[in-house]
Amino acid sequence: MDWAHLTFDWNRARAVVATAETGSLSAAARALGLTQPTLGRQVSALEEELGVTLFTRAGKRMELTEAGLHLIEPLRRMAEAAEATARVASGQSQDIAGTVTITASHLYASELLPPILARIRAEAPALQVQVVATNAIRDLMRREADIAIRHARPDQPDLTARLIREDEAALYATPALLAQGPVETLPFIGFDLADTYRGMLAQRALDLPPDAFPLLSEDSHTQLALARAGLGVAALPVWVGDPDPLLVRAQPGAPPLVTFPVWLAAHRELHSSRRIRLVFDRLAEGLTPG
Incomplete structure (x- = not known):
């Protein structure tokens, strides 16, 4: 295996396979728990990386080009391998239970969170997620929420934060x-x-x-x-x-x-709580532009 030259981005490949399987960017985004703009950027990034056009748009449908037809099978085999890996690891997430509270502004809660939460539900069905949609800043230090999507970096020392995107x-x-x-x-x-x-x-x-x-x-x-x-x-x-x-x-x-920035913030319990870590990581993946 030539590890030094193996720089292939699996997230981009997954986006292409899902788009080919579902026939549209919107359906693929719902299937992967991503926003449609994020998924579209991942598909475009892989096309740019490979130097080929993989899809043509026919109305709202995405159809594979000749190059796409040649590449889809090896990409699909990558997806099958990833699915097998996920099945092996699923036992580690099936037992994640309890409640995680997310707070976000109204538009982010209603427009961006649903596809991400669908993915979390599929991965950890015993987990309960409470979404608090508010423009007020919930106090993570007093545990009014476990994870917050904020537009300013929190300055409390006991919080951990990650810059997700610039909107x-x-x-x-x-x-x-x-x-x-x-x-x-x-x-x-x-x-x-x-x-x-x-x-x-x-x-x-x-x-x-x-x-x-x-x-x-x-x-x-x-x-x-x-x-x-x-x-x-x-x-x-x-x-x-x-x-x-x-x-x-x-x-x-x-x-x-x-x-304005979009920050993902959580209490430092993030590093010791499996359920909070899972939700934090999936939010980071779903909200980060591809």
Whole structure:
């Protein structure tokens, strides 16, 4: 075995096999417990690594190219070997039981966690996972949660944290609303009565008066619903706004409104608790861009 040159990334190969088996990126993402953008990046990365195009898109379906047909069998054998390995190791996860509490903001809890939790359920069916969807920071030190998805690095010494990704946010609105005039003349959807959001917009040359925010909500799902209804311009993560069929960027071509980190944090018991470690690792895998 030429170990020095064996740099093949199994996660990318798995993404290709799942896409070939299910016929679409969305179905493959659900099967693997990943988000569709993450899985798509893994497929693209393997194509770039190998220097070939493995799929062509036919509507929503992904069909293997000639090169893909040649490569899928050895990739499928890799998948079968990995599955056999997982069966051998499954006895080590079947006995993981108890409850693990995850806290995350509303959009991350509802949009990104479900496929990851499906994978955790399949791997450790005796485990119970409680999801606390809130924009407030739960105190890990007081064990209000075991694992937190945060947008700022925790500074408590007894917590361990891992930077998972850097996300971006932009301004979105319906095309009908944007047709009414320049973006600075339109109503905006605010977070609360504080001026933090106004200050952020002012840094992007959008110096808006307080009455430019006729609607306020701290709930991100409500902000999204209000924007979809054409009631105002909203700041949303690009992974939410870009694929939304009802919304477009209010400032196309402009840099992101803000870039913010996504941290995965847990109490140091992470290193001694098998159930917390399992959930932490699967969250890290599912949330990390491929």
